[in-house]
Amino acid sequence: VAAQRLTPTAKVILGMLRLGARTGYEIKTITDVSTRFFWGASYGQIYPELKRLETAGLVRSEHDPRGGVKRTAYTLTAAGAELLQEWLTSDDLPEFAFRDEGLLRFFFGDVVDEEAALENVRRQRLEYEQRLAHFRTIQPGEEMRYPRLALEYGIAFLEWNVRWWGDLERRLSRPGARPSRLPETKARARR
């Protein structure tokens, strides 16, 4: 009844089960090539969470060995499917977080010399180029529309970054208008 109380990992799990994933291993494999960029999951979260979800009656497990390999297949219960639906259509504030150490380094550019600051910009551009190159090797899968669109988003996002950091790089390396740097030790008037 309270979709917002699902743990973050529960959200991917329920969704992936709905899309046809069946084992913890499969959930991990699929998230790694689809939602990982904006919503990852590790084994250390997935397996315990599957058990908690079963206790909560949102998923059902079934022993489904493959030869001598024991394997547990999960499916959504009616309650699980309903809660998933509820979450997917709710309008409460979605979690959002963005963490970019390169950007933090860039932020402190005033305390290093010009060349180092510019180098940080260059590194940002290169980083984003590499992520983009990796993303372009992912092929989308035909059946579903939205995962494809999400990949499109990822690529467009990375392209935009490559452009932005590239533009800034050119802006900063033009010899014109180069402004203030802090003195080696910032004077901190204290009394």
Add this chain to the structure above:
Amino acid sequence: VAAQRLTPTAKVILGMLRLGARTGYEIKTITDVSTRFFWGASYGQIYPELKRLETAGLVRSEHDPRGGVKRTAYTLTAAGAELLQEWLTSDDLPEFAFRDEGLLRFFFGDVVDEEAALENVRRQRLEYEQRLAHFRTIQPGEEMRYPRLALEYGIAFLEWNVRWWGDLERRLSRPGARPSRLPETKARARR
């Protein structure tokens, strides 16, 4: 000597001290209006970390009461300044993380009806518009160049998102080419 071993919070702290912040409270206040978008810090991290940094010899504390209010002012030691410099100019892989629950909901658009999926797109656009509106109320502060540029980045990033989600919204609400939805319960062939 090993800048990469600084904890995430130590990185902002050292940087902010270098930029002139002096107390834990001040560090928190400043990060809240500058790096928060891409690198936040809470009191529960800042105060203990300041003590650890002092033990490690990277910062120095000084009692600096204001009237009856006790207050501890911190400054970088030579070692701290050096390590900061090292981190800011190092080229090891910067931490990067992006987490967007709205995007995850969007990703699962194939399992809800068309209207709900479109609604999720609309919500994304609206969310980004609100963040953008908030960002536009921030005034940069004149002295330093890079914090200003980081703010510029934030605004450009949010603008790009508003555009992308807005475009998609129009794309999806055009009555043309509306593709497959999953059947109510996805058939899962198992044997």
Add this chain to the structure above:
DNA sequence: GCTCACATGTAATCCGTTACATGATTCT
């Protein structure tokens, strides 16, 4: 008298990654 800004801290809790441990089957 009240509220807000300044100021510092801790404890509980959550979430997440990494490393470790184990083992079968399939492919080369």
Add this chain to the structure above:
DNA sequence: AGAATCATGTAACGGATTACATGTGAGC
């Protein structure tokens, strides 16, 4: 024979937020 893939799990650890707790001083 060996490597890769399928498969499941736990323990240690790290990092972060939230809530709680406390108190002064300034302005209204």
